[in-house]
Amino acid sequence: MSDLKGELASLRIDRDRAGPRLRRWPLFLFVPMILALGALYALRARQAFSAPEVDTVRASVVRSNEAAAGTPILTASGYVVARRKAVVSAKIQGRLSDLRVEEGSRVRQGEVIARLESGDYEAQVQRARAALQRAEADLAESNRQLDLARRLTGEKIMSLDQLQTAESRARVGEAAVSQARADLAFAVASLANTVIRAPFTGTVVKKMAEVGESVAPIPPGVNISTSSGAIVALADLDTLEVEADVSxxxxxxxSADQPAEVTVEAFPDRRYKAVLRQVIPTADRTKATVQVKVTILDKDAQLKPEMSAKVTFVEAARPAAAAEPASPVVVVPKEAVATRDGKPVVFEVLGNKVRSRAVVPAGERQGQVVLREGLAGSEMLVARPPDSLKDGDAVRVKG
Structure with missing residues (x-):
């Protein structure tokens, strides 16, 4: 009987010893799960902190039928120049004996600017006058002999051949007088060329020679910096305009008579009203630009030739009858538009990632880009997106 109890006791389950073993196996499953979640969180945190930090702007919707009058269309850079300008030189070579102007001198058309040494030319004039007097005296003697020959021929005293010889001498004398008069006119003109006069009313912008220096005629088309032998550079400051290069x-x-505003770097706060005068009918293929000329309407004494200038072309005022009902358009700040593969795009912020969206610009208005397609308006966009930013990249929004 005692053996039977002992065997039954050996078959009894010891719950105090098996319980702890059964409770350990969930712990072995839970610990790897915690470690995996921790690793995933660390990875996400690392990606979040390594993402670039960006500023954001928002697209907006405005209502307009067209750009309003005065709205900037485009901006071009150029220089202030005088429409009427000239590099003044002498018509003949000589040494400068008198210079009556300085930089900034105001001269009138025909006013004497300078003189060349003229002693040689004055002597040539006197010599030409003496030659004319001799030719006139020879002609008078030839005419006297011709009259005598005609009378003697009529009295049958002189032969007809002698009369013809007298007539020939008279004609030679007339030709000699004509040549002497031409020589005198040439000498007088050469003497007059020693006096240099202003070709038009203007201001001396550069003096290029001093008294005692030799000057000479210069070919047409030279500029102020390379005009060796010239005397002064003259410009009509009443004809100042801006020459600018437009893409x-x-x-x-x-379009013709397009209104514009001109500013110069010397005093950027001053704005000048202007109007498009001419679009040069040829392009510069090295720069892919076309030169335009803009007339300044309210110029003042502060403007100087060769100043760096910036021209902003604006929309012209439209007649009230031409107004149409306004339609909504989407605008975004210029800093939000980037270029990828040669096409304009913006980067929309969605959570902690960006989405690249292609847009179609339709011009600019007061520092913002008008979009024809691509956005609905109110999207949050990346401002000044880095060149390395691409679709799907993670970002951190500042602030």
Whole structure:
């Protein structure tokens, strides 16, 4: 009986010893799960902190039928120049004996600017006058002999051949007088060329010679910096305008008499009213630009030739009858538009990632880009996106 109890006791389950073993196996499953979640969180945190930090701007919707009058269309850089200008030189070579102007001198058309040494030319004039007097005396003697020959021939005293000889001498004398008069006129003109006069009313912008220096005629088309032998550079400051280079892709935006505003680097706060005068009918293929000339309407004494200038072309005022009901358009700040593969795009912020969206610009308005397609308006966009930013990249928004 005792053996039977012992065997039954050996078959009894010891719950105090098996319980701890059964409770350990969930712990072995839970610990790897915690470690995996921790690793995933660390990876996500690392990616979040390594993402670039960006500023953001928002697209907006405005209502307008067209750009309003005065709205900037495009901006071009150039220089202030005088439409009427000249590099003044002498018509003959000589040494400068008198110079009556300085930089900034105001001269009138025909006013004497300078003189060359003229002693040789004055002597040539006197010599030409003496030659004319001799030719006139020879002609008078030839005419006297001709009259005598005609009378004697009529009395049958002189032969007809002798009369013809007298007539020939008279004609030679007339030719000699004509040549002497031409020589005198040439000498007088050469003497007059020693006096240099202003070709038009203007201001001396550069003096290029001093008294005692030799000057000479210069070929047409030279500029102020390379005009060796010239005397002064003259400009009519009442004809100041701006010559600017416009990109070939923007020339179509301009029309005749397009209004504009001009600023110069010397005093950027001063704005001048201007109007497009001419679009040069040829392009510069090395720069892919077209030169335009803009007339300044309210110029003042502060403007100087060769100043660096910036021209902003603006929309012209439209008649009230031409107004149409306004339609909404989407605008975004210029700093939000980037270029990828030669096409304009913006980067929309969605959570902690960006989405690249292609857009179609339709011009600019007061520092913002008008979009024809691509956005609905109100999207949050990356401002000044880095060149390395691409679709799907993670970002951190500042602030």
């Amino acid at each position: 070939e892709s923007n020339v179509a935006k301009l």
